[in-house]
Amino acid sequence: MDKQSKVDATYLVGLMSGTSVDGIDAAVVKLFPSAEKEHGVEIELLAFENTPFEVQVRNSIFDLFDPASATIDKVGAMNMWLGELYAQATLSVIGKCGLSPSQIFAVGSHGQTIYHAPEENVMGGYNLHCTVQIGDGAVIANRTGIPCVSDFRVADMAMGGQGAPLVPFTEYLLFNNPEKTLLMQNIGGIGNVTVLPVNASPDEVFAFDTGPGNMIIDGLVSQLFAPMTMDVNGEIGAGGQVIDELLKWMQQDKYYTMPLPKSTGRERFGQQYVAQIIEMMKVNNWKVEDVVATATYLTAWSIVDSYERYIAPQHQAEQLLIGGGGSYNKTLLRDLQHLFAPHNVQVLTQEDIGGNSDAKEAIAFALLAYYTMKRLPNNIPLVTGASQPVVMGKISWPYIGRPQEA
Ligand SMILES: Nc1ncnc2c1ncn2[C@@H]1O[C@H](COP(=O)(O)OP(=O)(O)OP(=O)(O)O)[C@@H](O)[C@H]1O
Numbered sequence: 001m002d003k004q005s006k007v008d009a010t011y012l013v014g015l016m017s018g019t020s021v022d023g024i025d026a027a028v029v030k031l032f033p034s035a036e037k038e039h040g041v042e043i044e045l046l047a048f049e050n051t052p053f054e055v056q057v058r059n060s061i062f063d064l065f066d067p068a069s070a071t072i073d074k075v076g077a078m079n080m081w082l083g084e085l086y087a088q089a090t091l092s093v094i095g096k097c098g099l100s101p102s103q104i105f106a107v108g109s110h111g112q113t114i115y116h117a118p119e120e121n122v123m124g125g126y127n128l129h130c131t132v133q134i135g136d137g138a139v140i141a142n143r144t145g146i147p148c149v150s151d152f153r154v155a156d157m158a159m160g161g162q163g164a165p166l167v168p169f170t171e172y173l174l175f176n177n178p179e180k181t182l183l184m185q186n187i188g189g190i191g192n193v194t195v196l197p198v199n200a201s202p203d204e205v206f207a208f209d210t211g212p213g214n215m216i217i218d219g220l221v222s223q224l225f226a227p228m229t230m231d232v233n234g235e236i237g238a239g240g241q242v243i244d245e246l247l248k249w250m251q252q253d254k255y256y257t258m259p260l261p262k263s264t265g266r267e268r269f270g271q272q273y274v275a276q277i278i279e280m281m282k283v284n285n286w287k288v289e290d291v292v293a294t295a296t297y298l299t300a301w302s303i304v305d306s307y308e309r310y311i312a313p314q315h316q317a318e319q320l321l322i323g324g325g326g327s328y329n330k331t332l333l334r335d336l337q338h339l340f341a342p343h344n345v346q347v348l349t350q351e352d353i354g355g356n357s358d359a360k361e362a363i364a365f366a367l368l369a370y371y372t373m374k375r376l377p378n379n380i381p382l383v384t385g386a387s388q389p390v391v392m393g394k395i396s397w398p399y400i401g402r403p404q405e406a
């Protein structure tokens, strides 16, 4: 880093609580202009903290995924409650790296998605794509004294986009490689991939949700191995065999052949879907570890199938770089390595390249917020299907303004 970059460094906090509802990821990043790339930025991760949700919070969020139990009073209260928890997570992670809140330029908070409907929905003559993320930015701003950018996705939807995925914009900024075509694969609740062709320009980047990430595995484990909520390190799946009949049934979901751009969520692969699998398991007398092994294989298959169907015809990739909690599931990694071997695609995790699988999305929302604060566009229309670039995110200012800095 040169002297000028050090002078221009900006500190930001990014917050992510994703579709798997495991907790809050909070990152403090130092951002400075890239010495190499024009308009580019570089970042340094200064601190990261994951705060798991308490059971009552997790259950209250799950209540909101079912439109029948998600009454408006519960949505309103949870919006404020999560705001409080996000504010605490912000202050805690800032404390970890010895900075004070007054040194932070902005917090970028994704919020908790409780509803995502990116498909065509014509009402009153308007095509209303919609998505709901809660955890109010006003609470975060007023508890921390830091401006908060939240509610990113709706601006993209206002331009006809899917409002997802948003992380590709930051992957383009941070990972674009002059020599290799990279597949940036996130495996959270949902799986999503960003394709970065060799030395890509923004209009060559494309991305989409590949299907379920850990969502089906987590759903099965929560039902069949409670109080566990995940297949830790893939140990349950490692002890099972893939059930062909179940795999074929799962592979027939329409999502896998839908045209791009596409995104998905709990509405498709959540509790109802898992309940169907458990019903089939009972009828067929399948072993629970075989069902978990099959769900794990399905996730790996959906990723390689996406590569074969939408990516490989134009781009031979060198590496699949995995981020998100799925990178800790060894059975899933084994299945991915096996399925990508014939394509000569090397499968690596963020840790293998010196990154942090857990922190990646929180870092992304810090970076997205930086662009919002600078009033610069931060979506990629080719990725989301929006008709044009927009500045995503709503800014909440703290009540008494920021402490005056010297
Ligand atoms: N040690 C582990 N072993 C196996 N799986 C793990 C482990 N740690 C995390 N996971 C999986 O990762 C999930 C959390 O991943 P992550 O935090 O990336 O998802 P998310 O951000 O909530 O989802 P999304 O990116 O879809 O919004 C957990 O629910 C679990 O399934």
Ligand SMILES: CC(=O)N[C@H]1[C@@H]2OC[C@@H](O2)[C@@H](O)[C@@H]1O[C@H](C)C(=O)O
Residues within 6 Å of the ligand: 018, 019, 113, 116, 131, 163, 164, 165, 166, 167, 168, 186, 188, 189, 190, 191, 192, 209, 263, 264, 265, 361
């Ligand atoms: C609506 C929503 O919350 N979508 C998430 C989800 O989790 C992964 C995948 O599905 C992706 O589309 C998105 O999140 C990441 C952060 C994104 O927008 O890039």
